[in-house]
Amino acid sequence: QKEVEQNSGPLSVPEGAIASLNCTYSDRVSQSFFWYRQYSGKSPELIMSIYSNGDKEDGRFTAQLNKASQYVSLLIRDSQPSDSATYLCAVKASGGYNKLIFGAGTRLAVHP
């Protein structure tokens, strides 16, 4: 069973701090990785995708990928209360199926 694992949290950070969210995956052949944000009662919203080892930055978000360690992370700089949500890590399955396998999600709470 190909799995994606995340710490369910909650991860509580003060406003303005850096939030660090982590994810590990079991499928060594996976090539595409995604971070989604899901507010309560809403559908998941794509915030970052990453395909190569290293860092990818987009505004306050930085995704980090280490394929050797099978590890993906998301950093949120200058965290805001509006960032409070569940963050889902997703890995595209290998084998040509194109489906995404999701982790359980990490709940982030940013307090003023």
Place this chain on the structure above:
Amino acid sequence: SAVISQKPSRDICQRGTSLTIQCQVDSQVTMMFWYRQQPGQSLTLIATANQGSEATYESGFVIDKFPISRPNLTFSTLTVSNMSPEDSSIYLCSVQGDRGNYGYTFGSGTRLTVV
């Protein structure tokens, strides 16, 4: 990225009945994906729907319970059949992004409550 219209947004259904959920995409897509999100849980893939062929179901999901139609490249339906309270979940459809943008987009979801 693609825009998906999903309906109904929510419904309350009697056990033993069926509900059909529709997803309409504003562009042609090869694959559409149907997910279930049970209360407080993450997303679990139900099946992948390709136009012109039978849907591919994940382990634990069967066609008799979750029949899927995919009549063209912009539309799909998922039916939840013979419902029980355990089927109370959010159901979401998803498509892969356009060429050059491989992010997956989700519909707004259908919140189903079975009583």
